[in-house]
Amino acid sequence: MAGVGPLTQDWEPVVIRKKAPTAAAKKDEKAVNAARRVGADIETIKKSTAGTNKAASSSTSLNTRKLDDETENLAHERVPSELKKAIMQARMDKKLTQSQLAQLMNEKPQVIQEYESGKAIPNQQILSKLERVLGVKLRGKK
Template sequence: MSKSAPIFSDADANTTVIISKRGPVSKTLKSQAAINAALRSGGPVDTQKKIMAGGNRQHTSNKDTARLDEETEQLHHDRVSLSLGKVMQQARAVKEWTQKELATKVNEKPQVVAEYENGKAVPNQQILAKMERALGVKLRGKDIGEPLGPAKK
């Protein structure tokens, strides 16, 4: 019988065998000098800008962007008129309310009332209806500023 060589030798017992190893990580060229060097050497250069990269925003969309898509090609929202803001201010002055008191009555933030009075708000029919009832003045339609009549049946 011939003697066969052992499977493991003493030298093999001290060595480490790595079964899998990750390959080299692709380098991201961030500086302008590194990009220029890659261009000169003929290496691949990808010039895409990532939008909102690194942000923790998952599946976010703004309601206003959807409205803009549905709306006009001018890409802006319609705003309330300044005349509406003046009517609101006058009606509020008659009742001697501050913007904060009106906002409390209609269950909105004071900033919302300020935006409507400054003509910067996007018109919301529900908010306008609440303000009409609180102030007792029509804020929509042809006869803006007229006293709010009794509810029609």
């Protein structure tokens, strides 16, 4: 690099300070304190999302209204009993334990246990892995 002098470092300290409150904020604060000293009634309003990480939008009220209006009991879809039995039967035919099957699929043994007990929420990727490893067709007609 021609033309560049010797490298030097700037060792001057850098001080970073918090921004001072604006004049308007000071004026409001002074006015409130003066009113308090006089004994006037002061009403302060706290914004509901002030100081939080929530977006101020009306979508939450729409969702809450929909939930309140909803009358039926909603639940996640679970593994049907025919599928549970088919997975268990195919695993037994291959003489595999739940943990061996899970290892062949690169999944946790808990996943296989949840599917066989009917507690899992059906996932197409896991079902396709089960079909491939066990060599049976689990999906199709419901």
